[in-house]
Amino acid sequence: MSRVLIADKLETAGIELLAAAGVEVDNRPGLKGDELKAAIRAADAVICRSQPKLTAEFFDEPGKCRAVARAGVGVDNIDVPAATRKGVVVMNTPGGNTVSAAEHTIALLLALARRIPVADATMKAGGWDRNKFVGTEVAGKTLGVVGLGRIGREVARRAKAMDMRVIALDPFVTAAKAAELGYETAANLDEMLPKVDFLTLHVPLGQDTKSLIGARELGLMKKTARVLNVARGGIVDEAALAAALAAGTIAGAGVDVFTAEPIVADNPLLKAPNIVLTPHLGASTLEAQENVAIEAAQLIADFLLKGQVANAVNMAAVNPAELAQVRPYVDLARRLGLLQAQIAQGAVRKASLTYRGELAGQKTRLLTAAFTAGLLEYRLSDGVNLVNAELLARERGIEIAESSSPKKGDFAALLHTEVETEQGTTVAAGTLFGDQYVRLVQLGPFRMEGYLDGVLLVFRHRDVPGLIGFVGTIFGTHKVNIAQMTVGRQAPGGEAIGILNLDGPPPEQAIAEVKAHPQISAVTVVKLPAAGELPTWLG
């Protein structure tokens, strides 16, 4: 009989579903340390929410555990790469708590605007003050929504119903799509922040979003503005927010999520003025908990009893033998996607892939999925993989088109990609040398032979003598080694593009010095995996 550890508080509907399916349920929420480790090892699968921190050590020796289901969205409390390495499938249940998280955000917004918690507390302490708690209407005010995914969209829709003006910021939402929904867009945070009366964050916690709102960003906002964080602790810097509230440079905040949960006594937000706090209650409604408990239990029952995998954030349902054959091209396609994600400016509308020569008609769906996974993987909270990449792109209104042409050009096989955003189209094409070495052979209109790994410095320039030496000297001075370099140009003395492969990330100062050259028009730093480093879904 299969055994499932329930490592968090889970609605009984989920537990009943497992029992009815003939699975043994070990319902022990709140286990920690060695006890949790032992319970995981003894189970075939685990169901959790955000409380247990399933760090790498829990997957070191997973015993018989083969799957973790997160009854909710954010998997930031689970070390997914560590789980993957050990072959543990991690699944989640996006969508089930979307409405609850959105409603909680609106509840905090109104509680702040009308100062309800403090008025309530004052009254219960014997007070009656109708002058001290004068609030503000939200109608006519501007709400900035950062992250217009599932929850952000529901928040924006509700704000619109309250006659708020909505400005959205999300790399996967074009101005046209936003306008269709009745929202404005901002090109970046700096443009959005000075305009908003309320700011709400609905992005996953990741490298890009940690401290997304810090002292500098809070400083760009109106003194009368209020900040809401129902996403994840740390997306808004806690110390900076507490300081801005104390200084009165921000008028209020509503926070549901914290860097350490349960909150620690010295968290500066506990003592900050004009703040409404809730203990991670965004998904805590009967409805949401029933949804996610049933969904998570069903995922685990199907996995254990039928071998079926759905909603996996770290696993591709691709036949292993097939994958082995095309692995180097899958790697190339993903790297081109990662490159395009970092060089394309503005919200992505469409990606068009053309398979030329020997690649024509060869598992192109798989390669297109790999390219799409690369294009999306920096931004989304769900782990993007071969299985879900195209669906996730479609959900975000990104069209993915592919075509094949068996005619051979300069290369026996070529993958040509074009990414269209509201600001233009970027072209990148790649191939394999010697059936295994991944190479970039075209960027924009320029032909070249570039390496698609590590840190790349891409610079557009005019092909004038001495320029390459100028750039090389800058990196030499800053002690950043240049491992490779390639230049593509159409004609001597004309427009050109240079790519340097650097042995480490370049300091800001070095980039500023490169940009200062009058013949260099644009500089972009692109971060790609090291050569041979494969994504977890391909490893």
Ligand SMILES: NC(=O)C1=CN([C@@H]2O[C@H](COP(=O)(O)OP(=O)(O)OC[C@H]3O[C@@H](n4cnc5c(N)ncnc54)[C@H](O)[C@@H]3O)[C@@H](O)[C@H]2O)C=CC1
């Ligand atoms: N307080 C609570 O109880 C709950 C909190 N959450 C949190 O909310 C987050 C969002 O959930 P969903 O809306 O379901 O996820 P989602 O994946 O549907 O939406 C996330 C959106 O953020 C956008 N995004 C990513 N990086 C961005 C950036 N740097 N700037 C602007 N936009 C960016 C993505 O393009 C995507 O559209 C989850 O990751 C989770 O951490 C989710 C449920 C309940």
Ligand SMILES: O=C(O)C(=O)COP(=O)(O)O
């Ligand atoms: O689904 C999410 O990401 C949440 O933050 C909800 O967390 P919880 O399940 O209530 O611990």
